[in-house]
Amino acid sequence: MSIFDTFTPRAGSGNSKWNIPEGAIPMHVADMDFDSPPEVCRAVADRAMSGIMGYQGFTDEYYEAVINWFNTRHGVSGITKDMFIVSPGIVTALTMSVQALTEPDDGVIVQSPVYFPFYSAVDGNGRKTVHNDLIKTENGYRIDFDDLEKKAADASMLLLCSPHNPVGRVWTEEELNRLFKICKKNSLYIVSDEIHCDFILEGKHHSMLEVAKGYDRLVVCTAPSKTFNIAGLSNSNIIVPDKETRDKLQKVYRRDSIGGHNPLSMAATIAAYKYCAGWVDELNHYLKGNRDYAVERLSEHGIDAIRIEGTYLLWVDLSRYSDQPAALLKEHGLIVNEGSTFGDNGKGFVRFNLGCPREGLKKALDRLFEILDGID
Ligand SMILES: Cc1ncc(COP(=O)(O)O)c(C=O)c1O
Incomplete structure (x- = not known):
């Protein structure tokens, strides 16, 4: 049992x-x-019972819990407090990234079949979806790198789903290195949705924060929501290492008055990443x-x-x-x-x-x- x-x-x-x-x-x-997890439920209840539920900012304990999780769990080093963009969710971050980092009619690459909001983030914002369809093999899906090479030349951004929903791939380091090389050569922004990174049944998750370390055109979307089954609390951590890219993205979040600080999700996230x-x-x-x-x-x-x-x-x-x-x-x-x-x-x-x-x-x-x- x-x-x-x-x-x-x-x-x-x-x-x-x-x-x-x-x-x-x-x-x-x-x-x-x-x-x-019970620790998460208790932390949310304790925070509610404290009676302190006004506008919220992040505490050092919050940043440390998130940074430490990605370091110990996924071997990601070098995340600092200033790299965080607070977002109510990752779907919001995909849309904001498309708006902030591409121009109308720009091509944005998606690897179909893929989580459907990827399409609305692109089409819904007047950009062109560029399909780099995954190839189905006897051993699961693979990236069509030859096709990606061709399409990357005419695109501005790639939306990566890693691990991939719905085909369940945990991309290998080799695959991600190859993908990164193509993106870098063509100066593509990479927006990597890593919401499923804690569900690893085989292999190891390789965050783009490590694979593309030092690359300025990178947005990595993470959240405790799927892992701890707290999506209703609306919280995600969008990590953008480069200041210029971050400023552009932050500007669009401010323009549209989108924040994500929430005292209950903050309490849940700290407890989840620290104790679970x-x-x-x-x-x-x-x-x-x-x-x-x-x-x-x-x-x-x-x-x-x-x-x-x-x-x-x-x-x-x-x-x-x-x-x-x-x-x-x-x-x-x-x-x-x-x-x-x-x-x-x-x-x-x-x-x-x-x-x-x-x-x-x-x-x-x-x-x-x-x-x-x-x-x-
Ligand atoms: C790949 C992927 N990204 C994002 C989300 C949703 O993220 P959020 O609720 O933070 O917008 C999901 C939910 O199923 C998902 O599978």
Whole structure:
């Protein structure tokens, strides 16, 4: 029995993932059905009970907790307090980066299939999406470096997802070095979304803060939100090493009056990064078990699922059943993300959330097979 086998019912709480018709099974929104670590819950409650909940700034304890986490957990050195941009979230940071660091009609490279807000950050701000589609191989997805070389010449920025949602890759140091070399040669801004960096089932996360050390056109987006299941508290840490790039980005945040300091998320972040490393290790162990369980059961049914190396989001090929499998499953009470929303090359796939107790995962897979067997 693991602590992650415990389930706190969420229906009726307003939790987005559970805002669904009665009886339906939610495997879509990237929230986990696990309680946040007790240390985090206690820190938030203590801060609330202190009665001090006015406008907030960051404390030295906050900066130290974040810097120390990235140093001890991911081997990132050299982050200093002045490099932080406070943001309510990473999606906001993607949009702000596009606005601040590129011009209208500039090309911004995305590696499809990819987390759908990457597209709105580009198109929604009047820039051109430049597709550097990932290549599906027998061993998972790979970057098409030849295509990237060609496209980089006409682009201003690359939005990197590392680890990658939805294909679950933990990019190797070699891959990232190669990608960085191409970006540097073409003076591209690199905006690296590393929100999933703590979910490592295989391999090691290599932050662009290390891979591209010293590069001036770099924005690295981090957050405790996915790791500790506190996305509703709205907090992220955007690290921008170069002052000129940071000033440009900061200016757009100020122009649009976007801040991110929040006394409750600050308390949660400090407690999480200071006291919950062991919890994250146990979580990864549990998620790895969920991945293996799901991939094996799917394979027994002749269904191909990517054996993800990171994140808790499984990328499942249901193309032989439908071009829009999620719509089909939804009719029968199983809610997953439609692959095509992640890009044209996601058509026929679904994204299936593994962040739940094994019992819940079993029920969801049982429902999936029941539905699919009814079609076969
Ligand atoms: C790759 C990626 N980036 C960003 C986010 C959301 O970040 P935020 O809630 O901080 O905007 C998610 C959420 O699923 C994600 O998967």
